[in-house]
Structures are given as C-alpha cells and as structure tokens.
C-alpha cells in the first residue's frame with residue numbers, strides 16, 4: 001500500500017499545481033433544501049469544472065421528497081443557473097451531473113441508511129470512490145442527533161476499506177452552552193473529533209483569513225499589538241439588510257446567536273490570538289481556544305454594564321424606507337428578539353490585560369461593514385499642541401474585512417504652513433486591490449478543505465462551547481428580563497450602546 | 512472588470528523625474544483626489560515594433576489581475592537614434608467607496624544605439640522592493656550582451672519557446688540558460704500551457720489500484736498542432752523525467768515522430784503527430800497493458816474530456832474546463848510563480864535529450 005501511495009504521487013506536481021483531493025463521495029442530508037441548491041452544489045460544480053475535484057467523485061442527496069436522480073439533477077441545474085452568474089457549460093454539467101444521485105428517505109429511519117450504505121458501496125465499485133465519504137448535515141439541527149446515530153449504527157462513521165469518513169455540521173452549534181455540549185456529545189458518540197468539521201462560512205472568506213496574514217506575516221504589527229500600545233479594540237459586524245423572509249428563524253435566534261456566537265467570536269479570536277506555531281489545524285485552533293478561555297466571564301448581576309441589545313424600528317436605509325423588525329413577516333408584533341448587540345469584553349491574559357474589546361453586530365445599520373479597529377494610546381506628550389484642545393487624535397489602525405478589504409492608519413501630519421499645526425490624516429491601503437483575482441466563494445474553499453482533510457478553517461468542539469460559555473450569562477439575564485431597546489433602521493444602534501462606551505470615556509467609530 | 516485607461520500627453524524624450532511626476536498626475540482623478548497605486552511586481556517587456564500593439568494590449572489586461580509597474584520596451588536597433596516615451600495608467604474603482612486604484616505603464620520606444628542599452632531605461636524605472644519579471648514575448652538572443660544586461664535586473668525571466676523561428680534551437684538555448692548559475696529562474700509559456708494537462712493526467716491515477724500502472728506504460732500518443740511541437744516535447748519530457756524513462760531512439764513516423772524509451776519495467780514507444788491547427792495540444796493517450804488513459808480537448812470549446820478504459824470498458828469519464836489560454840493568462844500564471852521550477856527544468860532536460868537522439 002505504501003508503495004502504491006508513493007507511486008500515485010509521482011505525476012502530482014504539488015509545487016506548482018493545486019492539490020487535488022483523493023477520490024470520494026459527498027453525501028448531503030437536506031438535499032431538497034435551500035442551502036444545497038443555493039450554495040453547496042454550485043460550489044461543488046465550480047470546483048469540478050475548474051479541475052479541483054478528483055476524477056472519481058460523486059454526490060449523494062438525501063431528503064424525504066420523492067424525486068428520481070434525473071429530477072434531482074434537473075432541479076440542481078436550474079438552481080445553478082439561477083444562483084450563479086457565470087455560464088454553465090452543457091458538457092461539463094452533464095459530466096458532473098452523471099455523478100449526482102438522489103436517495104429519497106427520512107433521515108430518522110434506519111432503513112434510509114441501509115439504502116445509503118448499499119448505494120455508497122455501489123459507487124465505490126462503479127465510480128471508484130474508494131470508500132471515502134463526507135456526510136454534510138444541511139438539515140434542521142433537530143435532526144442532527146438522529147442522523148449521526150443512524151450513521152453510526154449503520155457502520156458509516158468509518159470509511160469503507162480503510163477509506164475516511166467525515167462529518168460536516170452547519171451552524172447553529174446548539175442554542176446555548178448546555179445544548180452545544182449535548183450536541184457535541186451526540187456527535188462524538190459516533191465520530192471522533194478529528195472527523196468532525198463544523199462550518200462557519202466566515203472562516204472560508206479570504207478577507208477573514210487575511211487578518212492572520214496581516215498580523216503574522218508582517219513583523220511591524222505584532223510588537224504593538226498589546227496592552228502597552230493599544231487603548232481598546234472595536235469589532236464591528238454591521239449589515240444593512242433586515243431579516244427579510246427569515247423572520248421565523250430569526251425570532252428563535254436573534255443577533256447574539258446568529259452572528260455574535262460564531263462570526264464575531266471568530267473575528268475576536270483571530271484578532272487577539274497569539275501567533276500559532278504553524279498554520280495547521282491544531283496549532284491555530286489551540287490558540288483560538290486560549291483566547292476564548294481567557295475572556296473574563298461577565299458577572300451575572302452586571303450584565304447590563306457589559307451588554308446592550310436593540311431592535312430596529314421603521315426607518316430609512318440609503319434612501320429607502322424600511323419596516324421595523326416587529327412589522328416583518330413571521331415576526332411577533334411584540335417580539336423582544338434582539339437585532340443588535342453590543343458587548344464589552346476583557347481578555348485576561350498578559351497581552352490584553354485591561355484592554356476593553358467593544359463588539360457590536362446588528363441588522364439595518366447604515367451600511368454593510370466588517371472591521372476591526374485597534375485604537376492606540378494617544379501620544380503621551382505632544383510638544384506641538386499650542387492650544388488647550390485635547391491634543392492629537394490617537395492613532396487608529398483599522399483592518400477592514402468588508403466591503404473593501406484593506407488597512408487604514410490614522411496618523412498625525414503637519415499642516416503645511418509656517419506654524420506647527422498637526423492634523424490627522426488617513427493612510428489607506430487597500431491590500432485587497434493588490435490581488436484582483438476573484439476570491440473563491442467561501443463554500444468552495446471549505447468544501448475543498450473538507451475533501452482534502454484539512455480542518456484548520458473549521459470550528460473545534462471546544463471553540464463552539466467556549467464561545468457559548470462567554471455568552472451564557474448574557475442570554476440568561478436577557479431571557480429573565482424580556483425587553484429590548486429600539487433604534488431606527490439606518491442608524492448605528494440604540495443609545496444604550498453609545499452609553500456603554502461613553503461611561504469609559506470612549507466612543508464608537510463610524511465605520 | 513470595469514476599468515479606465517488613462518494616457519498622458521507628452522512623448523519624446525523624458526527624464527526619470529519627469530516620468531514619475533507625470534505618472535503621479537495620471538493618478539489624479541477628475542475631482543482632484545489621488546487614486547492609489549497598487550503594485551505587486553515590476554514587469555519589463557521587450558518587444559519589437561510589429562508585435563507592440565498586441566503585447567501592449569496583453570500587458571494592460573494583465574494590469575487588472577497582477578497590478579504592476581510595467582515597462583514596455585520597443586526596440587528597433589536598426590533605426591535612426593530616437594527615444595519616445597509614452598505613459599498610461601489602468602485605473603478602476605474598488606468596492607463601495609469608489610476609491611480608484613491604478614497600475615502604471617511606461618512605454619519606451621528606442622531606436623538606434625539606445626535600443627542596445629535597454630537596461631539603462633528599465634533599471635531606474637523599477638519600483639524598489641518588488642520582484643522584477645522580464646518577459647520576452649518573441650524571439651530573444653540569449654547569448655547577446657543586451658540579454659545579459661537585462662537578465663541582471665530580473666528575478667525571473669519569462670520566454671515563449673514557440674515564438675522562435677526554430678523551436679528546436681530555442682529549446683536548446685533555454686536549456687543552456689537554465690544550467691547557467693548566474694541566470695535567474697526561467698519560465699516558458701509553453702510549459703505553463705501544460706499545467707491543466709499535467710493535472711488532468713495525474714488525476715487519472717488518483718485511484719490506488721491504477722497507480723501501479725504508472726510503471727507499466729507501453730506506449731503513448733500525443734497529437735499537437737503545428738506550433739505546438741515544444742509543448743508536446745515538454746509534455747513527453749515531463750513524463751520521461753518523472754517516470755524514469757530513458758530516451759533511446761527516434762525515427763520519423765509519417766508527418767510525426769516516434770521516440771523509444773527504456774523504462775524500469777520495459778520499453779515505451781511514444782508517437783508525436785501533428786494534427787489540426789486549432790489547439791496547440793489536442794490529445795494525449797497513455798497505454799498500459801490493462802488500461803488506456805486519455806485526455807482530449809474538445810474541437811470547438813475549451814472543454815476537455817478525460818477517460819480511463821480497461822479494454823473496451825469505460826472505467827471513469829469526466830469533462831471539465833481546460834481554461835483560457837490567451838497570452839495574458841499564460842503570462843499571469845508565470846507571474847504567480849517566484850522560485851525555480853524544478854519539475855520544468857527536469858522536463859526541459861529530458862526534452863533536449865530527445866532532440867539529441
């Protein structure tokens with residue numbers, strides 16, 4: 001085996017050509033659903049068309065709706081044309097679709113897995129998929145335990161004939177610490193943690209990965225990236241859209257669960273973590289978990305001093321009048337679900353002692369923006385200030401993730417003239433512009449990593465739990481006190497959020 | 512990508528200072544704000560009068576993907592002494608804020624003796640701290656003093672072994688350059704064009720049960736278009752150097768050529784045949800005792816079909832995009848790569864050994 005293994009790599013030029021995964025099958029649970037048609041299959045198609053997938057590859061879809069293989073393929077093709085801008089080549093599609101199969105069945109029933117097992121065996125022999133399979137759970141989280149148990153009982157949690165078996169879990173990873181722990185325990189009953197790939201598509205974004213590149217590939221930032229130089233950090237994940245048609249879902253979730261627990265906490269980790277020894281799954285995830293562990297627990301009785309929730313009311317966003325949250329479809333007219341969250345957290349470690357991290361995320365804010373702003377201490381003494389103004393504005397380094405990836409540094413410069421007046425200038429670097437390649441879609445990147453067996457950009461169990469642990473006291477307090485502050489759509493959140501910083505003598509940036 | 516080409520008036524001889532100043536002005540937007548300059552590399556291109564329009568076009572297209580300071584040198588050593596400088600910038604808006612970002616291009620038309628000292632133009636115009644790529648889209652004379660002076664400036668040289676009158680001689684010249692320790696790394700566009708083919712062929716051995724056949728090839732056939740000789744030779748050179756085939760004999764075979772190799776477990780005969788002119792490479796087939804492996808390009812589309820057969824039985828089949836192959840894409844691929852490409856160098860050596868038979 002070792003011998004053929006080395007033989008197999010002879011023609012692969014990994015120095016120059018992209019890595020191609022081993023043969024294998026992706027099995028999607030929730031195949032008739034939205035995510036499959038809109039994201040998963042288009043991403044797989046693009047990967048296949050661009051020669052990034054192995055020759056021996058297949059997709060199996062499972063859901064209850066009765067469909068033939070042909071009907072399933074037809075549905076996916078229509079979705080592909082609808083959700084993807086580029087052209088779909090007939091021959092390429094036909095060849096890809098030839099490897100797509102549909103298995104109608106209830107994922108709660110054992111017989112579905114009997115059928116699945118047979119189908120997978122057949123694909124191994126007919127399409128050469130080598131006993132390797134990835135199970136993608138793209139259905140309601142309430143089905144996860146049943147699917148995992150059935151896979152395990154059917155012996156599918158191990159690959160066939162020495163092949164691999166991997167499990168992909170979509171968010172949400174639970175609703176709170178307890179349910180996350182339960183879910184993890186369920187998953188781990190049948191799958192080893194190394195087989196589990198929890199997806200946070202935020203980590204698949206080039207721009208998010210660039211936070212790491214920026215910090216650790218550039219010697220000049222790290223020395224000042226700590227409490228000696230940093231006054232505080234602001235992390236903003238702002239959306240201009242409302243809940244749209246996802247009202248029912250959002251009523252259950254709210255901004256804290258929908259955005260903060262996963263995306264925002266990931267950005268916090270990438271911003272605050274220590275340099276990993278290597279860019280591999282365990283080193284990177286270990287450092288992220290250390291950050292989560294170091295976050296100071298919010299005292300149960302003082303939640304209001306650290307957390308603010310808000311909900312948007314009718315207002316104007318970029319020239320358009322938009323309804324308030326309570327007027328949205330499938331939303332309770334008296335709902336207290338938060339569409340905005342602001343938090344103050346401390347990371348109690350050597351690097352970040354006493355540095356507050358202010359975090360905010362919300363919908364119907366004035367614009368879409370994701371950024372991390374590092375505000376440095378003001379110059380301790382300025383020889384130039386001639387008047388009794390507050391002196392110079394402190395330096396701010398902003399790492400912008402969306403919409404325009406880049407870096408900006410606010411610096412003081414001399415205003416031309418005979419005096420010595422100094423004023424702030426923004427130095428903008430759009431490093432995104434340096435490489436105009438179209439960044440691959442986040443799902444493409446993550447599906448490829450999954451097939452390659454690289455979990456670096458996936459969430460480990462203790463990361464998911466660590467993040468819930470931080471938010472648990474807030475959620476408990478909020479559920480005991482069901483009320484919410486309001487903000488007009490198209491503004492930067494409720495007044496209480498401003499107060500949160502004002503109490504510390506600071507203010508929010510305008511992104 | 513939507514962009515805007517900006518051109519500076521001027522021309523004639525200009526000083527380095529004037530050029531930098533005018534380029535700065537080119538970046539000034541209509542509303543007085545200054546567009547950003549974004550560059551990841553320096554690209555020096557040496558071409559002649561005749562090819563200049565096509566090359567200029569490719570260079571400005573490249574600016575979109577690989578923002579560079581491009582220095583385009585149009586050389587005409589035969590003419591009367593004359594130097595003419597043209598400046599342009601390719602600018603486009605990024606993201607929501609509409610910030611403009613520009614890549615700059617300096618075109619220098621040198622006639623007479625100045626054309627023999629192109630390095631004296633290129634050197635001062637390079638942006639510091641960024642790698643320098645030197646691209647010869649057409650014929651080049653690797654033995655000349657001018658070439659050596661230009662190569663001195665470069666971190667990597669990009670050539671096209673198919674652009675020369677004699678493709679054989681050119682391949683040999685490049686092989687000599689590759690062995691020269693003084694030379695920077697070299698890339699050949701004919702090799703870059705093979706990337707998808709190499710990757711697709713490698714894919715056919717992804718199944719462990721077929722990997723063993725890599726040692727058991729008996730024969731191969733390559734169909735190429737006139738002008739694709741070097742691409743075909745490099746492909747065979749690649750197979751020979753990675754699979755350990757030793758070239759033994761070559762003979763004519765109709766319009767084409769038959770080359771015999773000795774391998775670790777037997778002899779391999781490879782037939783190279785010219786085919787219709789629409790694609791540099793049309794098809795490659797590899798035969799082992801049990802299987803045949805084929806990668807074949809569609810006649811009209813840029814789709815490519817891979818098949819693995821056992822006798823008459825189809826074992827695996829797939830159609831994917833081969834990708835675009837215009838000049839810009841090929842050069843772009845080379846610009847992504849910084850180091851020495853050892854696989855290429857090994858394939859090139861093997862290709863020259865075949866020529867030496």
Ligand SMILES: NC(=O)c1ccc[n+]([C@@H]2O[C@H](COP(=O)([O-])OP(=O)(O)OC[C@H]3O[C@@H](n4cnc5c(N)ncnc54)[C@H](OP(=O)(O)O)[C@@H]3O)[C@@H](O)[C@H]2O)c1
Pocket residue numbers: 029030031032033034035036062063064065105106107108137138139140141143170171172
């Ligand atoms: N859509 C997104 O953009 C998005 C983004 C991030 C995360 N997610 C997550 O991804 C998952 C899927 O989301 P979605 O939007 O695609 O949901 P969806 O459109 O509601 O799809 C749910 C799928 O599950 C199937 N299903 C339900 N009960 C089943 C059963 N008992 N047995 C077998 N199949 C069953 C449904 O098909 P049948 O009715 O035919 O059985 C359907 O195919 C969820 O966990 C969601 O939180 C979605």
